[in-house]
Amino acid sequence: MDPQYFLSWKAALLFLLMPRGLRCLSVRILNQEPFHVIPGSSLVLKARIELGPLEEVSQVTWEREPETGIDPERVTLASCPGGGPECAGTRPNVRASVEQQEATLQINGYGEAESGVYGVSVTDHAGATATAQCIVRTYEAVHHVSVSVNVSHSTLVCSEAWGTEPRFSWFHERVAVTEAAGRVSGGGATLVWTETPVVCGHFTCTVSNKLGHSSATYTAAPCETEGRGTTAAVVCPVLLLLLGGGLAFVLWRRHRHGNRGERLHEHLDDTV
Structure with missing residues (x-):
């Protein structure tokens, strides 16, 4: 063998x-x-x-x-x-x-x-x-980003079609949203706005990955801020003062011209 x-x-x-x-x-x-x-x-x-x-x-x-x-x-x-x-x-x-x-x-x-x-x-x-x-x-690039809103819950949801490994970033009036202003959940896709009781202003969601980024913006009603109220409180009295001063000046001018006319008439009568 x-x-x-x-x-x-x-x-x-x-x-x-x-x-x-x-x-x-x-x-x-x-x-x-x-x-x-x-x-x-x-x-x-x-x-x-x-x-x-x-x-x-x-x-x-x-x-x-x-x-x-x-x-x-x-x-x-x-x-x-x-x-x-x-x-x-x-x-x-x-x-x-x-x-x-x-x-x-x-x-x-x-x-x-x-x-x-x-x-x-x-x-x-x-x-x-x-x-x-x-x-x-x-590996797919980011496609078709959109933002929807739930006004009653002050919630914004960012959606993306089929990109690989999407990363979400939120901006309010072009400034990055901080934890003090909003709470992010759902892997970054959902933003609960906590700074004001209602959603207002411009919200932009940017979705990015290794191949690039894409963004979408949701536009709500303008925000009522303390700064604007203070400005209005200061501007309105100033305008009223200016209008009042202008009206007083016009009345004074009219009164002055009226007195000059009376004196000129009296002088003509004395001469005659």
């Missing part, structure tokens, strides 16, 4: 008889799911391989399939032998490697067609297989 053939069967038998705790082949993708990628950049996925003391990796395979669909088509992206770090990619922009129980897949020039469910399969020398999956989606 061929010694190599005998040893291979012996190894298989030992694996089957091996205590369950020594067979712990598993794999997990380290990227947070869903993983978003900006178009044109590089997609990099990393997977951690866990092996038992007597296990060895014989094959690592990366695949992709659509996230939705009745019968999704699975595409093989790279296949890596367990004995070396280099892997064979199926496309020029695909790179893969296996180093120290960590498998890496890199796709350069990521496009929307690369989105989907990515899977990694690890096979050991005895034929046991472990798999892991990760959803990859395209």
